[in-house]
Amino acid sequence: MTQSTPYIRYSDSIEVMQPDEQEISQKIVDSMARVNRLMYEKYRHAIRDAHAKSHAVLKGQLQVYENLPEHLAQGLFAVPNTYPVIVRFSTAQGTIMPDKMSAFRGMAIKIIGVEGEKLLPELCDAVTQDFLLVNYPVIPTGTIREYLKLQENLEKQADSGELFQQIAQKAAAGVQNVLAAVGLADDTNELSAPGPHLLGDTYFSMAALRFGDYVAKISVKPLSENVRELSGKKIDKEIIDADGNAFLTKVTADFFQSNTAEYEMSAQLCTDLSIMPVEDGSVQWPEDISPYQPVAKLSFLPQQTFSPERRVYADDTLSFNPFHCLPAHRPLGNIMRVRKLAYETSSRYRHHMNALARIEPKSINELPD
Numbered sequence: 001m002t003q004s005t006p007y008i009r010y011s012d013s014i015e016v017m018q019p020d021e022q023e024i025s026q027k028i029v030d031s032m033a034r035v036n037r038l039m040y041e042k043y044r045h046a047i048r049d050a051h052a053k054s055h056a057v058l059k060g061q062l063q064v065y066e067n068l069p070e071h072l073a074q075g076l077f078a079v080p081n082t083y084p085v086i087v088r089f090s091t092a093q094g095t096i097m098p099d100k101m102s103a104f105r106g107m108a109i110k111i112i113g114v115e116g117e118k119l120l121p122e123l124c125d126a127v128t129q130d131f132l133l134v135n136y137p138v139i140p141t142g143t144i145r146e147y148l149k150l151q152e153n154l155e156k157q158a159d160s161g162e163l164f165q166q167i168a169q170k171a172a173a174g175v176q177n178v179l180a181a182v183g184l185a186d187d188t189n190e191l192s193a194p195g196p197h198l199l200g201d202t203y204f205s206m207a208a209l210r211f212g213d214y215v216a217k218i219s220v221k222p223l224s225e226n227v228r229e230l231s232g233k234k235i236d237k238e239i240i241d242a243d244g245n246a247f248l249t250k251v252t253a254d255f256f257q258s259n260t261a262e263y264e265m266s267a268q269l270c271t272d273l274s275i276m277p278v279e280d281g282s283v284q285w286p287e288d289i290s291p292y293q294p295v296a297k298l299s300f301l302p303q304q305t306f307s308p309e310r311r312v313y314a315d316d317t318l319s320f321n322p323f324h325c326l327p328a329h330r331p332l333g334n335i336m337r338v339r340k341l342a343y344e345t346s347s348r349y350r351h352h353m354n355a356l357a358r359i360e361p362k363s364i365n366e367l368p369d
């Protein structure tokens with residue numbers, strides 16, 4: 001008899017379509033697209049529906065650990081290997097905000113050199129695989145019903161110009177958590193407050209994905225001492241005061257002028273769907289029951305993180321998409337399923353309006369220095 005593991009095995013029946021799912025999803029995507037058109041008119045340049053503002057674009061490598069046990073040696077992590085990666089750090093809003101506004105920050109990872117057919121038919125032959133993470137363990141609007149409420153609220157405010165006025169006024173008054181009011185930040189979350197360094201945060205998939213034969217959430221956390229010591233550490237007030245708009249870009253660029261950095265990627269495997277649901281991304285899976293277990297290391301050498309050429313390539317040419325993955329890492333749950341159409345719609349509009357082709361890199365050398 002083979003020894004059984006405590007981990008839930010993946011099966012198609014783990015995902016459960018929700019009542020009115022298609023209609024609600026379409027409403028979310030349509031509303032996002034309308035706001036995105038307003039943004040286009042504002043900037044006369046098309047930006048992402050979400051995570052529009054980048055702060056740093058890194059070249060690095062992902063090293064899958066050797067000798068992983070069977071439950072971790074899954075999908076991309078089945079075989080020890082080292083891959084080049086592109087990482088784009090961003091802020092969650094679909095508009096360009098001053099860095100001093102409290103907000104969730106994103107870490108999008110594009111892994112290059114991943115063989116095998118990918119999930120999205122139009123990218124099935126690409127040699128890339130994406131993971132999209134945010135510096136918070138759960139998505140507070142963890143179902144499409146909750147997300148639709150947030151999105152409709154946001155659209156109303158964007159339509160009336162209220163959102164941007166309110167943000168501008170509060171920014172001028174030095175109030176930090178205005179975005180919490182519209183659900184784009186969590187004012188109880190120290191990590192999303194404006195002070196902490198991007199490079200000291202831990203980033204999470206927030207919702208579940210397939211992990212080969214199992215089901216998991218993914219995280220990336222600081223590993224080397226120089227980034228661990230940035231965790232929760234406030235950026236100097238003088239630096240924020242000197243450039244409240246773009247200090248995150250500056251501190252990241254300054255760091256990588258002379259430093260290397262290492263992070264660890266981990267997987268938290270589901271052991272019980274009743275306490276670790278996939279259909280509600282707002283539920284934090286208890287780490288005392290199933291801890292995050294290391295699967296790979298991300299490393300970066302000193303580099304220029306935000307040259308004009310690199311920024312334009314990452315912002316305008318590249319797209320990151322949670323469904324651009326091996327079938328073994330398919331995103332799971334209704335808040336994930338809606339992302340399929342949302343990312344496709346946003347990326348297609350952006351590339352169309354900027355008259356640029358979407359290109360999936362075949363080699364890390366395509367990322368400008």
Ligand code: HEM
Pocket residue numbers: 028032047048049050051088089090106107108132133134139147204205206207281318319320335336338339342343346347350
């Ligand atoms: C479940 C947790 C989620 C995480 C961890 C996450 C993370 C991210 C990240 C890191 C990016 C930036 C990608 C880049 O650098 O290009 C991004 C972009 C985006 N996100 Fe999410 N997101 C989540 C949920 C959602 C949901 C629920 C929606 C909409 C229903 C959404 C819509 C978008 C869109 C439209 C973009 C821009 C895509 C593009 O134009 O290329 N995200 N997300």
